[in-house]
Amino acid sequence: MTNNSMVYLILVAYLAVTFLTSLIGRKAGGEDPESYFMANRNLNVLTLFFTLIATNFSAFFFLGFAGEGYRIGYAYYAMMAIGTAFAAISFYLIGSKVWKLGKTHGFITPPELVGALSGSPFLKYTFLIVMIAFTLPYLSLQPIGAGYILEKLTGGEIPYFTGALLLTIFIIFYVFYGGMRSVANTDVKQGILMIILMLAALWIISDSLGGIAEANRRVFALKPALFTRSGMENYFTPGRWFSFCLLWIACVPMFPQLFMRFFIARNPRTFRTTTILYAFIPCFLFILPVAIGVLGHLAYPDLSGREADQILPMMLVKYAPGWFAALVMTGALAAFMSTVDSQLLALSTMGTRDVYMPLFHPGAGLKEQVWVGKILVVIFAGIGLWIAYKPFATIFDIVRMAFTGYAALFPVVLALLYWRQTNATVCALTIIIAELLVVGFHFHWLPEELLLGFEPVIPVLLLEGFMISIGSLLFPRSHP
Amino acid sequence: MSSFLKNSTSWVLIFFLIFLLSQDYISWFKKVELGWGGFPGWMSWVVFLQLLFVGAMILFARYYWKQEDYDE
Numbered sequence: 342m343t344n345n346s347m348v349y350l351i352l353v354a355y356l357a358v359t360f361l362t363s364l365i366g367r368k369a370g371g372e373d374p375e376s377y378f379m380a381n382r383n384l385n386v387l388t389l390f391f392t393l394i395a396t397n398f399s400a401f402f403f404l405g406f407a408g409e410g411y412r413i414g415y416a417y418y419a420m421m422a423i424g425t426a427f428a429a430i431s432f433y434l435i436g437s438k439v440w441k442l443g444k445t446h447g448f449i450t451p452p453e454l455v456g457a458l459s460g461s462p463f464l465k466y467t468f469l470i471v472m473i474a475f476t477l478p479y480l481s482l483q484p485i486g487a488g489y490i491l492e493k494l495t496g497g498e499i500p501y502f503t504g505a506l507l508l509t510i511f512i513i514f515y516v517f518y519g520g521m522r523s524v525a526n527t528d529v530k531q532g533i534l535m536i537i538l539m540l541a542a543l544w545i546i547s548d549s550l551g552g553i554a555e556a557n558r559r560v561f562a563l564k565p566a567l568f569t570r571s572g573m574e575n576y577f578t579p580g581r582w583f584s585f586c587l588l589w590i591a592c593v594p595m596f597p598q599l600f601m602r603f604f605i606a607r608n609p610r611t612f613r614t615t616t617i618l619y620a621f622i623p624c625f626l627f628i629l630p631v632a633i634g635v636l637g638h639l640a641y642p643d644l645s646g647r648e649a650d651q652i653l654p655m656m657l658v659k660y661a662p663g664w665f666a667a668l669v670m671t672g673a674l675a676a677f678m679s680t681v682d683s684q685l686l687a688l689s690t691m692g693t694r695d696v697y698m699p700l701f702h703p704g705a706g707l708k709e710q711v712w713v714g715k716i717l718v719v720i721f722a723g724i725g726l727w728i729a730y731k732p733f734a735t736i737f738d739i740v741r742m743a744f745t746g747y748a749a750l751f752p753v754v755l756a757l758l759y760w761r762q763t764n765a766t767v768c769a770l771t772i773i774i775a776e777l778l779v780v781g782f783h784f785h786w787l788p789e790e791l792l793l794g795f796e797p798v799i800p801v802l803l804l805e806g807f808m809i810s811i812g813s814l815l816f817p818r819s820h821p
Numbered sequence: 822m823s824s825f826l827k828n829s830t831s832w833v834l835i836f837f838l839i840f841l842l843s844q845d846y847i848s849w850f851k852k853v854e855l856g857w858g859g860f861p862g863w864m865s866w867v868v869f870l871q872l873l874f875v876g877a878m879i880l881f882a883r884y885y886w887k888q889e890d891y892d893e
Contacts, residue, residue: 557859624871
């Protein structure tokens with residue numbers, strides 16, 4: 342059997358298993374919004390944990406981490422692992438309250454909750470637009486990743502965009518068919534697969550290079566800066582390090598696909614246990630792709646820009662047997678699929694509940710809601726694919742912009758949950774100004790000197806905190 | 822001890838301390854030495870910090886967060 346036949350065989354087998362899992366999800370659920378969008382708010386610890394990590398650890402985890410490991414070094418592991426673990430604190434601050442409110446009032450989407458807490462349609466729609474606007478570039482990372490991987494894996498037989506297109510069609514199919522229960526069920530398998538295969542990948546690659554210790558020593562002799570606390574070219578200045586630690590705390594709970602998972606825990610205990618597991622997993626999991634990226638210097642010492650995003654498949658193709666490379670890349674595809682399916686479901690749910698129903702057909706029945714959601718899945722997937730056609734930056738740069746955009750929503754949600762006099766109009770204006778700053782800094786329309794060595798997330802959060810506090814003190818919301 | 826762990830101020834303090842420890846800028850300027858598996862020596866501190874944080878989360882969930890189940 343040729344190498345490529347093996348690749349296709351493994352891929353088809355994996356896709357078949359995924360589809361069968363989605364069928365099981367369909368059987369377990371009903372044809373109503375609570376079931377299709379929320380899996381009846383009844384996920385146990387195991388399913389909730391894996392759906393959280395599989396949803397969160399995306400193409401960015403596989404390709405982006407390895408790419409940054411290559412560009413920055415082991416310092417990138419430290420930043421990502423610590424920052425992601427700290428997000429557990431915001432799971433408590435935001436997630437536990439959101440779960441209670443969702444259980445009591447039956448909320449399905451984040452804008453629904455924000456609208457109800459603030460009593461302001463203006464804030465609700467501002468929040469919705471921002472969530473959708475920053476999810477689309479993040480969504481596009483998944484077909485980008487799938488395209489890179491299938492192209493490398495098949496030696497170019499499946500070109501970049503064809504790979505992206507094929508995977509997107511498949512994902513549309515099973516999200517369309519099964520909804521949240523299917524997504525959560527496939528996430529469990531995809532999450533387990535992702536962890537096992539990444540472990541095996543590092544083991545096989547480092548073994549081919551004489552063992553992890555020997556391989557690390559060789560890279561250290563070649564490029565010691567990859568082993569420093571500040572990373573290559575002193576990437577992590579104290580200001581940047583501090584910024585990233587805060588960025589993850591603020592942005593992770595604001596991913597719509599993650600925010601919606603706060604609603605679906607079976608009970609508070611399930612949510613607490615899941616949060617603890619979530620804090621623990623980055624400690625060992627994140628080192629795997631970063632280490633592969635660092636070791637990549639032994640085989641490919643001169644990659645630059647977006648080329649480095651492909652270091653993981655390049656190392657696998659070079660050092661692992663064909664069947665194993667195919668298997669690991671299937672694990673990577675699993676990571677993309679488990680993120681994109683959740684993003685599509687979150688976007689379509691918001692489109693249905695927050696746009697279609699209130700603006701076009703308030704009396705939409707349960708079946709109609711599910712059908713509109715399914716059509717929106719196709720539309721949003723098409724937009725993601727369109728962005729992926731010509732990626733506008735490296736994976737990390739796309740993520741950095743999208744995540745800062747999400748982080749700007751965090752102070753508003755926090756204020757609404759904990760401070761009754763929070764003024765909704767001030768919050769909406771705050772979000773608009775903050776997002777203009779995010780875009781301005783990303784595209785260098787604003788001078789970098791204004792950041793004083795920090796990432797944009799710091800001035801954005803500080804400004805929002807100031808505006809919301811002063812605005813709500815001067816014009817407190819009146820409660821009936 | 823139990824009342825300390827049921828107090829919100831204690832937890833703000835504990836998490837703030839762990840966050841401060843993670844801003845370990847002194848190691849920025851130390852000479853890098855390789856440790857276990859050829860990884861940089863400072864990584865053991867990073868792993869320790871994360872485990873410390875997970876330990877704190879377990880205690881937080883058990884003694885503080887759990888109290889809120891019966892609120893509202």
